[in-house]
Amino acid sequence: MFNFFKKNKTEKNFYREKDALILYFKCNKCDEKFISHLRLSYDLLRDYENGGFKIEKEYIGSNCNNKIQLKATFKENLKETSFELINGTVITKEEWKNE
Secondary structure, eight states: OOOOTOOOEEEEEEEEEEEEEEEEETTTTTEEEEEHHHHTTTTTTEEETSSSSEEEEEOOOOOOOOEEEEEEEEEOEEEEEEEEEEEEEEEOHHHHOOO
């Protein structure tokens, strides 16, 4: 079902590494940078209503109390079908490394 050895950028917002989807983003309020490792076996929830998988997460940084909400859905093959990052902005891996 999952290709655990793929290590490249997916079609849209996530990077794929081993058994995780990696998301790099920053807070829209204070510009704090985040990295989120979303484990395929734990963080992806089965979406029985629509088929495929979904993720719903909330993040709060150490610099401010801004709540960043992630909502994403995927097909069975993990192709992203919808993505919403409320109060945050997706950045690249390179942007995250250059602090």
